[in-house]
Amino acid sequence: MKKYMTIGGAAIAAALMLSGCGGTPPGPETQKAQGSGGDINKLISVNAKDAKDLEQGGTVTLPLGSIGPSFNLFSNTGNSADNNSLHRPIDGAGTWGCWTLDFDGTATPNKDFCEEIKSEIKDGKQTITIKINPKATYNDGTPIDVKTFENTWKMLRGENKDIDIVTSGAYEFVDSVRAGANDKEVIVTTTQPVYPLDALFTGLVHPAVNTPEIFNTGFTGKLHEEWMAGPFKLENFDAAAKTVIMVPNEKWWGAKPVLSKAVFRQLETGAQVAAFKNGEIDGISANTVSLYSRLDGTADAEVRRGQRLFAGGLNINALVAPMTDTAVRKAIFAAVDRPALRGVRFNGLNWEEESSGSLLLMPFSPNYQDNYPVKETGAEAAKKVLTDAGYKANDKGIMEKDGNPVTFKITNFGDDPTTGATVQTLQKQLQAAGMDVGIDQRGLADFQKVLASREFALTISGFSLTSGDATDSVKQLYQSQTNRNELGDAELDAKIKNLGTIADNAERNKAAMEVEKEHMAKYYSMGPVFNGPQISFVRKGLANYGPSLFKSSAQVPDWTTIGWEKGAKK
Structure with missing residues (x-):
């Protein structure tokens, strides 16, 4: 099941970056996204250690962009990567x-x-x-x-x-x-x-x-730890302080945790930076050059680099005007220059990425293909899409039809400068195509609520990829009665239903790719633009934590083995 993510890895993944943020950060070598057949070991960095060799006990404190308000992972209101990260230590069952x-x-x-x-x-x-x-x-x-x-x-x-x-x-x-x-x-x-x-x-x-x-409302403001089972248990949830404290669960029958305490704190991006530099938290994602630059040189810290399991870019709410018109959505896709956006997004991060064209599979998958539905892009190409659909420029230069101009806002979450620059870059591309586009600025903590209630027209966002198989996700994103935009048709639904009957993994995933390609070309609701690196600043001595690919989207491959090397900070 896909989880919504934000640019910093919190919940919905936004991210373009300032093109004028300075040069390349010192230290890490240039890293490339792996294509089919590539060495994915180059995308993993966790400081792997045997649990028995670590200092027993100690505390790890990690940040989240949002905590709640809904804690039901299986519901639309609780479906976020942050919520999943929060549950991993205490709810293995879920x-x-x-x-x-x-x-x-x-x-x-x-x-x-x-x-x-x-x-x-x-x-x-x-x-x-x-x-x-x-x-x-x-x-x-x-x-x-x-x-x-x-x-x-x-x-x-x-x-x-x-x-x-x-x-x-x-x-x-x-x-x-x-x-x-x-x-x-x-x-x-x-x-x-x-x-x-x-x-x-x-x-x-x-x-x-x-x-x-x-199911729908019973988890609002309530974690319901009694309905969980995992190596940790909830010790305290302070909604006012936006903090969750966990300790080892004496009822857990599996491997016992190394740590004596795990803490999650809800923090806006700027507050996360300050907290890490002050030694208050032990890890932070730095997937934008602005974050990297602010964290570079932090004492008692090291950088761990890998691949971010994220696919996203354009997230359109097709249920609100003017996005209800397929032509407007197609014009948005056409207005975007994906290579240019990736160039802005990854400038200064020593990350090279040639293609991101699927919301279902990563480019290193042998079954990946670029399914982005528009080949001719740019302002003029976008205007042609609208003109062909009956739109004309009004006296202000805004494309309109039947007196209704193409007017909307891009919703941006959090206070990271790169995220803001990303939204501004997209805004300018859309404005050049004759669209009246503003910015709706929200706090990072609002992400889950806004996405769940569909209080947006467009965001730069996407999903965490929680599986290397596309079969289940293709239904979530493209089946007409399942996807949040309610876009699809009987023919595509039949193809999606048949996918699960195909025993051969390669054949099944190729068929899923073709469904995605066809849906995108018909409906233009979710547009992949980038994947990106996972760059984490981590407190020295923290073991079994970092970019982990499918082993853990939360960067903790196994919550029973995360801990501190002997002599390191506890």
Whole structure:
């Protein structure tokens, strides 16, 4: 499931940068995005250490752009990368479930919860058998058993339209969930084969979360730690101080954490910089030259560089005027010069990136292709799109139709100068194409609320990529009744439905790419512009933290092993 992200990695990913921010930051060598067949090890930097060799105990404090207000990861109001990062230490059941990912995106059973997963197909029907870890139990004492899996299916399958799920994914193809030899063995049957298997039960829903009211509003301002299970537990959530404190969970049956405390603080970008330089937080993303320059030279810190698992650029709300007109959306796509934007965005970061043309797969995937639907770009190309659709320039030079000018604002989040410069750059490109474009400035903490309530016309934003497989995400973004813009058609929906039946990974992902290509060329709602690097300033001695690719979008590959080298800051 895709998670919204912001430019600094918080929730929705915006980011163009000032072209006049100075030269190349000193220190790191030039780094390139990897294409198909490239060495992804060059994109990982975590200071990997064996947990037994680390100092036992200590505290790690990390920043988030937003904390809440909704804490339900499976709902549209709680679907953000920040919320996912917050849950990872304390809610393995909700964020990991039956599966764990390696750095390259390969999924294997997460034996803390699901010891064995088998699939068998007979007469076109699929039966999946899951053996649950006998020790797996929620914090409130509820066993994680067949009732959990049945409730997960019922809440996420999309049958009850009052439940505000992000996507039904493969759950709509599940026919039944029942107990096998006992309640710790689950037998799942499907109406059609489901591939990949990790499209199911990557995240589990507690049996108590069983009504639309609880699902939709029961997590507003409430973490509900009793419905979680993970190596850490919640010690304190201070909504006023915007701080969450976690300590090891004595009820956790898996590997015990190295740390004695983990702390998350909600901070605007500028406050994050000050907090890191003052030693108050232990890691910070510096994915823009303005952030890098402000952090460079910080005492007791080092830089860790890798690939950011992000795809985004143009995020259009097609449900508000003038974005309801396909021609306006297409003209926006045409007005954008993607290579120029990437040049601005990555200037000074020693990062080279040739293409970002998909919201489903990274360029290093063997199945990646650039699906951006407009080949002729620039102001004149955009004006031609509008002219062909019946628009004309008014006396102010603004393109209009039937007396309605193309007028809207770009919503920008946070106080990072590069993010602001990005929005201003896009604004100028659109203005050159005859559009009246302003800027709606919001705080970083408003991101989740604004995106969930659709209080925007256009943002420079996108999604974190949480899987190396495109199958589930293509439904979330492009199925007509699932995507937030409600754009699509029966023909595309049929193709999307069929994707999950294709057993061959390469064939299935290529088919997903073609669906994305066709949807973009018809509807122009989400436009990929860049991926970008993950550049993190990290306190020296912090182990098992940093750019981790699919192992963890939150930069912590395993919360039980993150900790401090002996003699380092604790």
